[in-house]
Amino acid sequence: MFENYRKFETTFAGRPLVIETGKMAQLTNGHCIVRYGDTVVMSNVTASRTPREGVDFFPLSVDFEEKLYAVGKIPGGYTKREGKPTEAAILTSRMIDRPIRPLFPADLRNDVSVVNTVLSDDQDNDPGICALIGTSIALSISDVPWNGPIAGVWLGLDADGNYMINPTVTEREGSQMHVTVAGTKEKIVMIEAGANEVPEDVMLEGLKYAHGVIKEMCAFIESIKAEIGREKMEYEAHDIDHEIYDRIKADEYENIQHALDTDDKNVRDERIGVITDRIIENLSEEYPDIAEQLEEIMYKMQKEIVRAWLYEGRRVDGRGLDEIRPLAAEVDLLPRVHGSGMFTRGQTQVLTVATLAPLSEAQRLDGLGLEESKRYMHQYNFPSYSVGETRPSRGPGRREIGHGALAEKSLVPVLPSEDEFPYAIRCVSEVLSSNGSTSQGSVCGSTLALMAAGVPIKAPVAGISCGLITTDEGFTTMVDIQGLEDFYGEMDFKVAGTKKGITSIQVDIKNDGLPYEVIEEALRKTRDARYHIIDDILLKAIPEVRGSLSEYAPKVTTMKIDPEKIREVIGQGGKVIQGIVADTGAKIDIEEDGTIHIFAETQSSGDAAKKAIEAIIEEPEVGRIYNGTVKTITAFGAFVEILPGKDGLCHISKLDNHRVERVEDVCHEGDKMIVKVMDIDPKTGKISLSRRDAMLEIEDCSNNQ
Helix, strand or coil, X not given: CCCCCEEEEEEECCEEEEEEECCCCCCCXXXXXXXECCEEEEEEEEEEEEECCCCCCCCEEEEEEECHHHHCCCCCCCCCCCCCCCHHHHHHHXXXXXXXXXXXXXXXXXEEEEEEEEEECCCCCCHHHHHHHHHHXXXXXXXXCCCCCCEEEEEEECCCCCEEECCCHHHHHCCCEEEEEEECCCCEEEEEEEXXXXXXXXXXXXXHHHHHHHHHHHHHHHHHHHHHCCCCCCCCCCCCCHHHHHHHHHHHHHHHHHHHCCCCHHHHHHHHHHHHHHHHHHHCCCCCCHHHHHHHHHHHHHHHHHHHHHHCCCCCCCXXXXXXXXXXXXXXXXXXXXXXXXXXXXXXXXXXXXXEECHHHCEECCCCCCCCEECEEEEEECCHHHHCCCCCCCCCCHHHHHHHHHHHXXXXXXXXXXXXXXXXXXXXXXXXXXXXXXXXXXXXHHHHHHHHHXXXXXXCCEEEEEEEEEECCEEEEEECCCHHHHHHCCEEEEEEECCCCEEEEEEEECCCCECHHHHHHHHHHHHHHHHHHHHHHHHHHCCCCCCCCCCCCCEEEEEECCHHHHHHHHCHHHHHHHHHHHHHCCEEEECCCCEEEEEECCHHHHHHHHHHHHHHHCCCCCCCEEEEEEEEEECCEEEEEEECCEEEEEEHHHCCCCCCCCHHHCCXXXXXXXXXXXXXXXXXXXXXXXXXXXXXXXXXHHHHC
16 A cells, blocks of 8 residues: 555664655655654655745744653643643744754745644754754755755763763763754754854764764665655746846945945944935836835845855954954842843843742643753844834744744753752743844843842853855955844854753754864854853842842741651641641742742741741650640540640640639630640650640749849
8 A cells, every 4th residue: 555665774873773765744845754662753854846935035834743642741721732832842843943944945935834843852862953853854855945954862961071972861860061063964063062162173073973874874864865755846936137136236235235334233224224215216117026025135235245244254344353342331220020131232232120939830841751840031022113023023933933942952061950040930021122042132131130139159150143245266254243243144053051061052054064164263262252241240230149148038948848748847738737828928849858948028038937847747756845735635534735736635634733623614615725745655656745844844933033
């Protein structure tokens, strides 16, 4: 039945990798199943036969679908089905999109859709890497024009300094870096890294090591393509009207150069606006459709000018290639928040606010990964006003989620452990103005906010980006790229870290890949720039972490109890702990090992909650006097609660130093009563109490004074 079914096998990082095609999804342009251990991912590619009308960009969509059945889970909520993608799924989609996009023809306007579906996940073999390889194979064997293949690996570094390819869950736990690397046989095309302050030379050698494995995988994919690949389809190439382009260039080229020659984005946009209005007015009669083409023509002309300037060593704003825009840093801008910091680089400005909360407010995760929650949350907002535009806010898109995750990854390595600092931490970066590299601005702003909030981070973290222009004669890199240099350049190489080493990397490229010498130069330039930002800007705004938390931050008290006592503290149906919370106003988190974190707005509230818990777990002592509460009256005595949940019998004969006829002659239910513990039965735990002995002991003490 499946006459086109084919199976291909190889070894990938020491484990079998199996590729299957021709059995499923036979109406796609390209399809494959990737089996790596017990992880199974299906990759499908489809493309429209005609270009999308009225677009001046390549309409590519990449999706990574997490199906919870892949790990034996049923989705939560009322509908019991997967909803919108998780942040992890969105980040994986972006990780696949970035390396494949530059390898499509620049003039392709047909819709192309890539859908990766995780069918099974064994946790040891990352489905994201399987999806990246599956995408490359599906595109390679399809009839969709694409200049691949590529391949990718997950690069780790163990405690002994040995590199690991596609580490297992156990190996990842001790890894000093988590790096996803993609590349062609010739060059590296994507880097996504989180690292524990890893030096630049260690990172570079690791990338080279990973690329060696990538080359082998690309050769395997090429062999599959040679055997079953389809002939690439013809497509309608998109191009501008060169007659109009040449006419505008002859009339306005020098004016456009002048318009670009400023460090002020507002001035530049205003100048370009005047030019475009003049072009439409002068040429619309001769070229009726000029308005439809003008945006793309102006883009190409500005790109030509900016690239030529950069390669000559001239930047739009007059800076040197290694010169950073004017920098500024401030803390404590907002009075009632737990910590705030604002970082400004040229016309890029980011305000970050830090909030501390009980660990119970950590974010819960519902995805394929083993991690069920995360204590540190970093969110990034990019409103339209930050670029001078007018559009309604529609919530975070994939770009915002990606930038927030990058900043989060940058700062996690320097955060204190839960034992050192038992708080959930949320940082929100608000982009106030954007002219390039806001993600790295949010890293710097977040360092300021965390230090101002009193979070004892190990070291300040700064981020910076590096750009690239290449020609047939060579390449030029420039540090701290602004919007135009990112827009018209070939690389946005973002690196964050401390003075000790790298904590994150994210690389976006628009060419066919990066040679090692470009990566090495980018790492060196961003390192030098990072040192300058930390020493001369961040630490001058706030020289060290605040010694105390904001008065508005919750106060935490930590105590340890016998795990066997947890049930007593919680009480049946949670009644005991809920009562403590209601009485004191504190929030209480209890861990399985008996660690209790008490969070309260005031220290007195926290102390009251701690005292209540101590009373619950306290064991009665023989010979000790307690001020108890009469709970029950019987004919033979009174049952008195001396500690929460612990009561004993004060026999009628021990209620007073004279004969008592009726218990009610001495006490009633609810009365406070001093009693002395006379005995505790070792077998039954029954407690014998005496009011008479307690009174005698107190009287003796008074007489002796």
